[in-house]
Amino acid sequence: MVGVSGTYEYLPLKIPFRMTMGIEPLEMEDWVEIDVFYDEEMTLRREILETRKEVAIVSRPEAADANWEVLEMLAEFLPQRFPSRFRREGSMLFDLTIGDTYDINDKSLDPLEVIARLIQEDVCVMMKVDGKLRLVSGAVLFPQRWHLLEKMGMDMRSIHLPVPLYADVIGSAVDHFMNRLKVDKPVWRANWAIVDDPTLFQPLNEEDIYAALQGNVKNNFDFQNHNGDVGSRLYTRCERETLVRLPRSGAILFTIRTYIRPLTVFESRPELAKQMVRAMQSLPDSIAKYKTMAGFYDVALEYLQRCAAQSTG
Numbered sequence: 001m002v003g004v005s006g007t008y009e010y011l012p013l014k015i016p017f018r019m020t021m022g023i024e025p026l027e028m029e030d031w032v033e034i035d036v037f038y039d040e041e042m043t044l045r046r047e048i049l050e051t052r053k054e055v056a057i058v059s060r061p062e063a064a065d066a067n068w069e070v071l072e073m074l075a076e077f078l079p080q081r082f083p084s085r086f087r088r089e090g091s092m093l094f095d096l097t098i099g100d101t102y103d104i105n106d107k108s109l110d111p112l113e114v115i116a117r118l119i120q121e122d123v124c125v126m127m128k129v130d131g132k133l134r135l136v137s138g139a140v141l142f143p144q145r146w147h148l149l150e151k152m153g154m155d156m157r158s159i160h161l162p163v164p165l166y167a168d169v170i171g172s173a174v175d176h177f178m179n180r181l182k183v184d185k186p187v188w189r190a191n192w193a194i195v196d197d198p199t200l201f202q203p204l205n206e207e208d209i210y211a212a213l214q215g216n217v218k219n220n221f222d223f224q225n226h227n228g229d230v231g232s233r234l235y236t237r238c239e240r241e242t243l244v245r246l247p248r249s250g251a252i253l254f255t256i257r258t259y260i261r262p263l264t265v266f267e268s269r270p271e272l273a274k275q276m277v278r279a280m281q282s283l284p285d286s287i288a289k290y291k292t293m294a295g296f297y298d299v300a301l302e303y304l305q306r307c308a309a310q311s312t313g
Contacts, residue, residue: 021280063137273307
């Protein structure tokens with residue numbers, strides 16, 4: 001199954017729950033990550049580009065220069081950070097794993113599509129438009145319950161309108177931070193959810209999201225008759241996001257990397273299961289619903305409690 005493994009890279013548990021930005025300083029050598037799922041996920045990304053490109057890659061005219069700036073940064077970064085996978089000769093970038101070659105000076109290329117073909121991360125670009133930072137472009141092939149086309153042109157508060165507590169608790173802080181983000185001070189953050197579908201490409205429109213907030217979600221599995229296989233049918237979906245101010249355009253680049261893990265990994269990690277139980281129990285009901293757990297919260301919690309019971313602590 002693409003993108004599913006038995007290790008946890010990112011699982012940001014806040015106990016008790018607090019709505020915070022959760023940002024950490026980013027070392028630029030860790031800007032982009034490549035793992036054992038690179039080949040599988042890049043194959044999937046190419047399939048999505050062939051079949052759903054119109055919803056996966058979107059750009060407004062004012063984003064053109066920033067899009068190229070991102071590609072140029074990657075064309076410099078990737079061969080230095082991953083020399084066994086990428087090589088740079090003049091304006092030519094060679095993907096040694098897949099065999100593709102890109103001329104970074106070829107302006108007939110779509111820079112966002114090239115980016116989507118190079119890395120596992122999705123990317124979004126925000127720029128000042130009419131006095132506010134707005135989403136102006138993106139290559140989002142692995143969306144988690146949102147739709148790039150719907151969000152295009154929105155500011156941060158509008159983008160996060162369906163998120164419970166966002167506007168009241170951290171909306172102003174996020175706006176302030178984004179406006180003050182410095183080129184030499186990149187950051188990263190992470191989030192998590194429990195899902196019953198490990199599919200990486202999961203766009204939802206606003207109507208679907210608001211239905212989830214009411215607990216009206218169609219589950220992919222009958223958790224009332226699960227026959228004990230909850231751990232293999234539920235997954236944590238974690239996102240690692242980086243925020244970088246682009247030096248030339250002044251735009252802000254988001255990268256979004258998705259990791260999916262089956263709950264079965266908690267069977268061998270009871271201490272982590274114990275933390276997960278405490279984190280889930282402290283979630284406000286609105287947040288639990290937003291994370292689409294309404295249909296299986298109880299069975300997920302029960303399963304994790306059994307895993308935690310193996311702890312000696």
